[in-house]
Amino acid sequence: MAESTQTAQSPMSCQLCNNNVVIIKWKCTDCELLLCDNCKINIHSRFKSSDQHRVVSIGDIGYDITDHLKALDISEVISHVFNTYQTELPSIHKIICRDDDDVFLLSSIDTQNCHLIKAKLQKNSIKVLQKFDIECQDFAVNRNSAIIFAPFPRSELHAETSTGDLRTILKASPYIILAIHMNKQGELLLGLREQGPKYPVTDFCTRQVVILDTDILRKATYEYDDSGKKLFSYAVLIESDSDNNIYVVDIISDNTNGRIVGLDINGRKKFIYQGYNILNTHETPFTPTGIAVTSTNIVLVADGQNHAIHALTQKGEICGLQKTENMGIRFPYSLSFDSENFLLIGCSRGNTEIEQHAKIHAVKTSIQN
Numbered sequence: 086m087a088e089s090t091q092t093a094q095s096p097m098s099c100q101l102c103n104n105n106v107v108i109i110k111w112k113c114t115d116c117e118l119l120l121c122d123n124c125k126i127n128i129h130s131r132f133k134s135s136d137q138h139r140v141v142s143i144g145d146i147g148y149d150i151t152d153h154l155k156a157l158d159i160s161e162v163i164s165h166v167f168n169t170y171q172t173e174l175p176s177i178h179k180i181i182c183r184d185d186d187d188v189f190l191l192s193s194i195d196t197q198n199c200h201l202i203k204a205k206l207q208k209n210s211i212k213v214l215q216k217f218d219i220e221c222q223d224f225a226v227n228r229n230s231a232i233i234f235a236p237f238p239r240s241e242l243h244a245e246t247s248t249g250d251l252r253t254i255l256k257a258s259p260y261i262i263l264a265i266h267m268n269k270q271g272e273l274l275l276g277l278r279e280q281g282p283k284y285p286v287t288d289f290c291t292r293q294v295v296i297l298d299t300d301i302l303r304k305a306t307y308e309y310d311d312s313g314k315k316l317f318s319y320a321v322l323i324e325s326d327s328d329n330n331i332y333v334v335d336i337i338s339d340n341t342n343g344r345i346v347g348l349d350i351n352g353r354k355k356f357i358y359q360g361y362n363i364l365n366t367h368e369t370p371f372t373p374t375g376i377a378v379t380s381t382n383i384v385l386v387a388d389g390q391n392h393a394i395h396a397l398t399q400k401g402e403i404c405g406l407q408k409t410e411n412m413g414i415r416f417p418y419s420l421s422f423d424s425e426n427f428l429l430i431g432c433s434r435g436n437t438e439i440e441q442h443a444k445i446h447a448v449k450t451s452i453q454n
Contacts, residue, residue, distance in 0.1 A: 101128050109362070113140050154406055162385065162394045162407035163448045167427060169413070170211050170445040174200055177431025177443050179322075179375070181226050182421040187214065189232070190431065192443070193222055201232070203247075206429075206447065215247065223322065225267040233273065235262035242275070242301075254301050260291065264333075266323035272304065273297040274331065276320030283319055284339060292317040294333060294348075307331075307352035316346055316354060322375070326382040330355065330399055334373045334386075342370040345386060347401050356401025358386075364393055364406065377420035377428065383452050387417040389433060394420075396452050405452050414446050423447070 099109060101124040111120040113129060116138060120129055125140060132138070154161065174192040181189045192200040201224065203215040221234035231244045233254070239262045242255035257277060264276030279291040286292060292315055296305040310316055322334035331348040347355040360371025365388070375387035383404065384397040392415055396405030409417055409430075419431035430446040 099124050111140050113138050159403060160396070160405040161451050162396050162405045163409065163412060163414075163428075164451045166412055166414070166446055166448050168206075168208075168447040170206055170447070172211060172443050172445060174202075174443050175441065176433040177419050177445060178433075179223060180419045180421045180429055180431040180445070181224075182423045182429055183226065183230070184424055186423050187230075188421070188423075188429065189224070189226055190445075191221070191224060193220075201234075206423075206445070211445070217245065219245065222263065223265045225265045225273065227267055228271060233265055233267065235265065239263070242273075255297070260293075264294075264320050264323045266325065268325045268329065269327065270329075271299045273301070274323045274325065276317070276323060276333070278319065286315065286318045290315075292320065294320055294323060294331065294352075305352060307348060310354045316348075320346075322373075324376040324378055324384070326378045326384070326399065327380070328382060328399070330382075332376055332378070332384055334376055340370075341372045341374075341390070343373045344371065345373060345376070345384070345397070345401070347384075347397075347399070355399070358395075358397055358401045358403075360388070361395065361403055361406060364388070364391060364408075374433075375417070375419035375431070377422055379422070379450070379452060380426070385420055385428070385450075385452070387420050387430070389416050389418045392416065394430075412448075414448075417446075418443075426450075 099121040100118045101120060109119045110122055111125045176192045177190055178193045179191040188204050188206060190202050190204060199220040201217040201219045202213055205212040205214060219234055220237055224232055224234040226232055231246045233244050235242050240258040241253050242262060243251060244254050245251045259280055260277040262275055263278060266274040275295050277293045277295060293306055293308045295303055298304045307316060317335045319336040320333045321336050324332045329350040333346040334343060335346050336343045345358040349355050365371040369391050372388055372390040373386050374389035377385045382399050386395045388395060392408060392410035394407045394409060394417060398404050414430060416433040417430045418433045421429045423429060427447045428450050432444050434443050
């Protein structure tokens with residue numbers, strides 16, 4: 086299968102020269118055209134009466150991203166906010182909604198501030214069903230509602246039932262378990278790295294995604310692409326779709342800059358998505374924090390620090406983008422669909438938030454799911 090690389094510059098092209106390599110810097114508000122430097126100077130300026138046209142920088146403060154999205158036929162992601170829930174957690178780093186609409190919520194700031202609860206989202210409130218004495222960075226829930234997690238120092242994988250029965254199901258030492266995901270076949274996907282500092286990533290580092298079968302035996306290991314280059318820097322979150330394609334949230338630096346690495350069922354790289362150049366710049370880099378997949382295999386990614394949600398096809402092409410702050414959704418961090426196809430957005434309070442607790446928003450999406 087052919088692979089592609091979708092970077093912050095690649096999803097769009099100049100609407101005069103159709104060059105998807107150049108950087109788009111301008112928009113003619115009269116022609117409704119997006120322009121590169123060359124076309125602005127050498128082509129658009131030759132239009133009849135172009136001297137009367139208003140050409141603005143897309144970086145201008147007054148530029149509306151909605152206009153740009155409409156020009157490229159890129160959909161918004163959210164149609165409306167159905168409900169908002171106030172939690173007692175400082176953040177919602179991960180949310181998993183089960184078929185019975187029980188939700189598992191993880192707030193994991195550090196080992197002293199880690200909360201994992203099971204709850205029900207009612208009409209106007211959240212009913213806490215159970216609190217777990219578990220410290221972890223990531224978790225999964227199996228078909229029997231047992232929680233799969235890696236306690237600090239994250240060298241073992243444990244399973245804890247709702248009755249508190251605990252067992253060790255895997256010893257990963259000398260590796261550290263970063264990400265935990267269970268696919269629709271009941272297989273576990275883990276993000277692993279070696280002991281020691283996170284960065285820089287050198288040739289001597291081990292950065293893997295492994296698949297364990299239902300007997301917790303290693304089925305596959307993905308670490309390098311076809312050219313021998315490492316696929317991952319720091320795989321903190323994993324999701325899969327109904328075709329068993331794999332999507333990895335890969336953090337590439339200590340300041341949470343990241344990307345989405347898409348793999349096919351055989352672990353071959355399909356794409357790398359590093360954000361969208363109208364939204365994600367050097368000053369506002371792509372910060373993927375949460376990921377969910379619709380029933381039609383559209384990949385939704387929360388861009389937490391930029392108050393945005395990106396929608397991608399299975400090829401890594403952008404098909405939707407939503408700035409959420411004007412809808413009252415700040416710092417969207419985690420994503421999950423419920424049984425009625427409502428998208429649940431777990432938020433972080435942010436570093437400058439006055440509020441002490443995080444919110445969950447239940448929204449209807451504009452993206453077909």
